[in-house]
Amino acid sequence: MTDAQLIGIAQYAVARTPGKLCCLGLGSCVAVFLYDPTAKIGGVVHILLPKAPNGHSSDAKYADTGIRLLLDQLASKGADRRRIRAKLIGGARMFKELDLTMSDIGKENIAECRRTLTELGIRVVAEEVEGDRGRSAYFSMEDGMATIRTAFSQDRRI
Amino acid sequence: MAEDDAKRVLEIIREFANIGAGNAATALASLLDMELVNEVTSCRLLPLSEIAEWLGGEEQVVAGTYTQLCGDLRSGVLVVFPPESAKTLVRHFSKQDEVDLSDLSRIQTSAICEVGNICLCWYLVAVSKMIDTDLIPAPPGAAVDLLGAVLDIPLAALGATVDHVIAVHTLFRGVEQVFEGYFLMLPENKMLETIMEKMGDSAG
Numbered sequence: 139m140t141d142a143q144l145i146g147i148a149q150y151a152v153a154r155t156p157g158k159l160c161c162l163g164l165g166s167c168v169a170v171f172l173y174d175p176t177a178k179i180g181g182v183v184h185i186l187l188p189k190a191p192n193g194h195s196s197d198a199k200y201a202d203t204g205i206r207l208l209l210d211q212l213a214s215k216g217a218d219r220r221r222i223r224a225k226l227i228g229g230a231r232m233f234k235e236l237d238l239t240m241s242d243i244g245k246e247n248i249a250e251c252r253r254t255l256t257e258l259g260i261r262v263v264a265e266e267v268e269g270d271r272g273r274s275a276y277f278s279m280e281d282g283m284a285t286i287r288t289a290f291s292q293d294r295r296i
Numbered sequence: 297m298a299e300d301d302a303k304r305v306l307e308i309i310r311e312f313a314n315i316g317a318g319n320a321a322t323a324l325a326s327l328l329d330m331e332l333v334n335e336v337t338s339c340r341l342l343p344l345s346e347i348a349e350w351l352g353g354e355e356q357v358v359a360g361t362y363t364q365l366c367g368d369l370r371s372g373v374l375v376v377f378p379p380e381s382a383k384t385l386v387r388h389f390s391k392q393d394e395v396d397l398s399d400l401s402r403i404q405t406s407a408i409c410e411v412g413n414i415c416l417c418w419y420l421v422a423v424s425k426m427i428d429t430d431l432i433p434a435p436p437g438a439a440v441d442l443l444g445a446v447l448d449i450p451l452a453a454l455g456a457t458v459d460h461v462i463a464v465h466t467l468f469r470g471v472e473q474v475f476e477g478y479f480l481m482l483p484e485n486k487m488l489e490t491i492m493e494k495m496g497d498s499a500g
Contacts, residue, residue: 146345147451163354163444166452186452199455232449233362233437243452272445274355289357289398289442 148199150183157279164228166244171225173282174217183208188250201250226265227275264296313464316419330470338465354444361412367432372450372482375412381475409438427494
């Protein structure tokens, strides 16, 4: 899986079959994978936080703006919005001992992703979210599958 | 940050890093029941986006202990043991030859995290003494997991207000074992300014 293009925090990319994209070490971050199975084109955005504040610098850092950005990019490259479906990976709660001093960012990220996708009319067809484990995810533009790897279990394909 | 400022901050970091590492080594020597010498091998002021790479990549399994200062001066504080060092530590206190970080018992995870907690606190004591200011850490959280996942929370919690990470690499050398630890501080601007101000005379 070393041939996959790495998408770091607050980055996004679009690829066509047989391209591969990946996000490594997702904790509370969420990888949103949008895919058009007919055109075999897809994209991933690696978001850090739920909602973009006013005057923010990077759209891809936030769920609400990042998903819209990715969808626009996909549409401009030939994907059909009506065919696009989503998979969500990440949003874990890594340090539950710190709940009193900060909110559960992972959970908020997932909630905002779902809200934004619903607004845009995109269906979430699979997800591997929340929990307390970090995940790496590899995305195939050939078949729209996501392979999820953790430090503690067998790979899972969704 | 201007180059001169960055240079001064680095001098200050090196000073507290040496004291903090010395404190941590003494505490760990007693906890682990071994002789330890320490050596601060590297101090950096890194942009947030470069930490994961500096620590060896997002996908390795590390032991991380994290807290936030919640007093007047705010900062994230993180101690990370890279994979081999985490294994060395677990092997040592559980008296096992083979250790798999993906398959630690609860008590092993808890122990390695406690080592991180102790280091974290002693580094903080060094910072606190140097700037002559009380620092109030929240009780820390800990995880043995992918580095990227461990870094997510500090980045998410402070990414909007913090640009740079103070990063210190320390080598702890015993008679038979060697392990290394990273101390990372993500100071909000006010914290960084206070460090500069309080240390201005001695570091100038």
